[in-house]
Amino acid sequence: MNVSVADRALEEVFRREAGRVLATLIRLLGDFDSAEEARQEAFAAAVEQWAAAGVPANPCAWLIQAGRNKAIDRIRRDVVFRTKILDREIASAEADADAVPEEMGDTTFGDDRLRLIFTCCHPALNGEAHVALTLREVCGLTTQAVARAFLVSEETMAQRLVRAKKKIRDAGIPYETPEPAVFNQRIHGVLAVVYGVFTEGYAVTTGTRLVDAELCGEAIRLGRLLDELLPVNAAVLGLLALMLLHDARRPARVSPDGDVILLEDQDRTLWNQAKIAEGLVLVDRALSIPGQLSPYAVQAAIAALHVRARKKEDTDWPQIVGLYEVLLRLQPSPVVELNHAVAVSMVDGAARALDLVDSLAARGQVSEYHLLHAARGQFLQQLGRPLEAREAYRSALRLATLEPERRLLKARIEGLSCGDRA
Amino acid sequence: MQYLLLIYANEAEMAGRTASAIASMTAEYTDFTKGIIKAGQFKAGDRLKPTSSATTVRVRNGQMAATDGPFAETREQLGGYYLIEAKNLDEAIAIAARIPGAKHGSIEVRPVWPPEA
Numbered sequence: 001m002n003v004s005v006a007d008r009a010l011e012e013v014f015r016r017e018a019g020r021v022l023a024t025l026i027r028l029l030g031d032f033d034s035a036e037e038a039r040q041e042a043f044a045a046a047v048e049q050w051a052a053a054g055v056p057a058n059p060c061a062w063l064i065q066a067g068r069n070k071a072i073d074r075i076r077r078d079v080v081f082r083t084k085i086l087d088r089e090i091a092s093a094e095a096d097a098d099a100v101p102e103e104m105g106d107t108t109f110g111d112d113r114l115r116l117i118f119t120c121c122h123p124a125l126n127g128e129a130h131v132a133l134t135l136r137e138v139c140g141l142t143t144q145a146v147a148r149a150f151l152v153s154e155e156t157m158a159q160r161l162v163r164a165k166k167k168i169r170d171a172g173i174p175y176e177t178p179e180p181a182v183f184n185q186r187i188h189g190v191l192a193v194v195y196g197v198f199t200e201g202y203a204v205t206t207g208t209r210l211v212d213a214e215l216c217g218e219a220i221r222l223g224r225l226l227d228e229l230l231p232v233n234a235a236v237l238g239l240l241a242l243m244l245l246h247d248a249r250r251p252a253r254v255s256p257d258g259d260v261i262l263l264e265d266q267d268r269t270l271w272n273q274a275k276i277a278e279g280l281v282l283v284d285r286a287l288s289i290p291g292q293l294s295p296y297a298v299q300a301a302i303a304a305l306h307v308r309a310r311k312k313e314d315t316d317w318p319q320i321v322g323l324y325e326v327l328l329r330l331q332p333s334p335v336v337e338l339n340h341a342v343a344v345s346m347v348d349g350a351a352r353a354l355d356l357v358d359s360l361a362a363r364g365q366v367s368e369y370h371l372l373h374a375a376r377g378q379f380l381q382q383l384g385r386p387l388e389a390r391e392a393y394r395s396a397l398r399l400a401t402l403e404p405e406r407r408l409l410k411a412r413i414e415g416l417s418c419g420d421r422a
Numbered sequence: 423m424q425y426l427l428l429i430y431a432n433e434a435e436m437a438g439r440t441a442s443a444i445a446s447m448t449a450e451y452t453d454f455t456k457g458i459i460k461a462g463q464f465k466a467g468d469r470l471k472p473t474s475s476a477t478t479v480r481v482r483n484g485q486m487a488a489t490d491g492p493f494a495e496t497r498e499q500l501g502g503y504y505l506i507e508a509k510n511l512d513e514a515i516a517i518a519a520r521i522p523g524a525k526h527g528s529i530e531v532r533p534v535w536p537p538e539a
Contacts, residue, residue, distance in 0.1 A: 124511055171533050172423045174510035181516075 010050060013059050014043055018140035021063045023112035027175055028064070029071050032137070032165045037074075038067035045070070060109065110229045113138070115175050117226070121190045122173045129164035130193045131200070136161055138225075139218045149200070149215050187230070191239050191296070194222045198243050202250070216247050234289045238297030241282035245303035248275035260404045264312045276307050295331040298323055317346040334366040342375055350382040370399035374409060386416045424465060424534040425506050425514040430498040431527030433472050450522035458506060463517060467504035498527055505534070 021042065025035035042063045056062040120133035135141045135149070147157035167173070178186040201215025223240035230236060252266035283304045286297035302323045309315040324340035337360050345353030357376050366372045377392035390413055397409045439447075451469075458464040473492045480487050492499065501523070508514040511531070518529040 122511075124515070171531075172425075172508075172510045172514070174512050176510075176512070178512065179516075182512075 009055065010047060013055060014046075015140065017060045017063060019116070019138055020060050020109045020113060021067065022137060022140070023116040024064050024109060025067050025071075027112050027115060028068055030175075032168065034071055034074075035067070038071040039063070041070040042067035111177070113225065114177050114229050117190055117222075118177050118186060119168065119173060119175055121186075121193045122168070123186070123189055124171055124173055125164055125167060127193075127196070128160060129167070131197055132157060132160050133164050134193055134222070135197065135218060139221065141218065145214070149212055187233065187235065190226065191235055194219050194226070195239055195243070195296075197222070198246075202246060213250065216243070216250065219243055220247060232285075232289065234286045234292035235294035235296050237282050237286035237289075238294040238300050241279045241286055241300035242296050242303055244275045244279035244282065245300060245307055248272040248279065248307060254404070258404055260408045262408075263306060268310065271307060279307070280304055293326075293330065295327060298327045298330065302327075315346070317343055321347050334360060334369065334372075338366070338369075338372055338375060345379060345382070350379040354379040354383065368399055370396045370405070370409075372396075373399065374412075377412065381412075381416065390416050423508060423510065423514075423536075425508055425511075426532045426534055427504045427506060427514070427518050427521065428500055428530040428532065429502040429504075429521060429523045429527060430530065431501045431523055432497060433474075433499045433501070435526070436501070437472075447522055454520055454522060455504075457520070458504070458517060463506045463508060465505040465507055467502070469502040470500060472501075473499045501527070 018039070021039050022035055025038050026032055029035050029038060045066050046059075046063060050056070117134070117138055120137055121130050125133070131150070132146055135146045136143060141149075143158050143161060144154050147154040150157070152160075177183075197215055198219035201212040201217075201219060220240070220243050223236065223243055226236050227233075227240055248271050249263070249266065251272065252268070252270035253261055255261055279300065283297065283300045286294065287301060302320055305316050305320050305323070321340065321343045324336060324343050327336050328340060338357065341353045341356040341360070344356060354376065357372065357379065360366060361372060361376070373392045373396035377389045377396060380386075380389035380392055393409055393413045393416075397406060397413070400406050400409060455464065455467060476490075476492050478489050478491065478493050480489075504517075504521070506514065506517055508517060511533075514531050514533075518524060518531050521529055523529065
């Protein structure tokens with residue numbers, strides 16, 4: 001094996017094992033920073049020793065053992081300056097270290113990874129910290145990569161991570177999966193973080209990029225991991241299905257020039273059939289679990305109806321309207337109401353949809369939401385009221401921040417035949 | 423770890439309660455306090471007189487100034503506290519959620535620095 005092939009193989013092992021190794025080291029060492037340092041040293045030791053002896057049969061266990069030993073060495077070096085209490089700490093750490101290989105089955109790794117996920121998504125941390133910690137610690141992205149994804153400087157992201165880890169330590173956030181009494185609530189918190197990572201990647205909220213494939217990929221990986229580690233759960237299956245079915249359409253969603261291509265105009269042959277097939281199976285599983293109806297599964301079922309249509313004319317809009325009505329009962333929100341109205345326009349026509357959107361706007365909750373104005377513009381255009389449509393599109397344009405969406409709205413305005421020049 | 427649970431509530435609303443509402447809340451607090459004493463989690467706890475009785479003290483350039491009222495005007499005011507012993511934040515949060523005042527006001531959970539060794 002030549003050197004570059006060996007390096008690449010090592011990199012792959014490191015990338016694959018980084019999350020598992022860290023998760024177990026945090027439990028063994030009781031601290032994020034010590035665990036990260038130990039993992040770094042273990043990787044360095046592996047580069048030297050594996051080159052000579054080859055990759056061990058259980059690389060993850062090897063790396064954890066090595067990281068653990070390096071950490072004990074460090075405690076031993078520090079002990080000169082400290083008290084005898086540490087002798088006892090070392091003795092007990094060494095005793096635990098001897099016990100490490102036997103307990104290192106897949107179950108242990110899985111339990112530790114769940115601990116890590118729940119800790120990174122703990123409700124006592126803020127939303128920015130959830131996403132930053134999850135991508136850095138669970139997914140193993142570099143601080144630089146996380147910073148780039150969220151359009152902040154590496155320094156800002158590094159500070160955010162330091163603050164979050166300090167809060168975990170100072171507030172006594174446990175490295176545990178939650179008690180049964182709060183388990184479901186906490187799962188929903190975790191899923192919200194995963195979906196947040198996905199939507200940030202899928203519809204980047206500011207700037208010039210429309211899609212960040214890396215974030216979408218990481219969110220799907222997290223979804224798969226949760227499905228693998230947790231007992232069957234409709235919300236987890238539903239979310240994973242939803243992300244796969246959206247992500248399947250990603251190649252068709254942006255033109256080579258970076259413009260938005262709406263669902264009805266997409267080249268359906270570009271959709272990723274493998275992701276669609278996997279997503280459809282997951283939707284059916286999510287919907288067939290008795291007593292659990294998850295809003296994620298209902299959203300996935302809607303996405304499934306879209307991807308099942310070979311041509312846009314084949315879309316089963318009446319069923320989509322029905323599913324949005326289910327979703328409105330489960331999880332009412334202005335965004336769901338707006339999507340419901342768009343589906344209604346496909347079944348009952350633009351006049352009824354406009355009534356729904358106007359009633360939503362009259363309640364004043366979403367006047368700053370650009371898609372509401374864009375939808376109004378579309379309905380008005382379909383009803384042959386171009387002047388009002390232009391006003392609505394202009395309101396949308398004032399509120400939209402994403403450059404490709406702004407271009408789409410400008411094109412809509414130019415496409416209107418208003419009879420006058422304003 | 424020790425946590426200080428700070429109980430915040432709207433004083434104006436509290437003052438407007440009926441006698442029976444006050445009696446039932448007092449009973450709930452008695453039950454809660456007995457519960458955490460029995461579980462070995464109670465360290466200290468008190469109810470505070472309203473902010474109208476508060477005085478704020480500052481010393482600047484060696485000059486002491488005592489002024490009426492709390493430092494800042496807020497919608498909710500500190501009305502009481504518990505000092506508890508808990509295994510970790512999750513246990514502290516679970517205890518805080520059982521404080522009767524959590525149903526209308528809010529509880530701030532603050533870890534206490536351990537004494538210097």
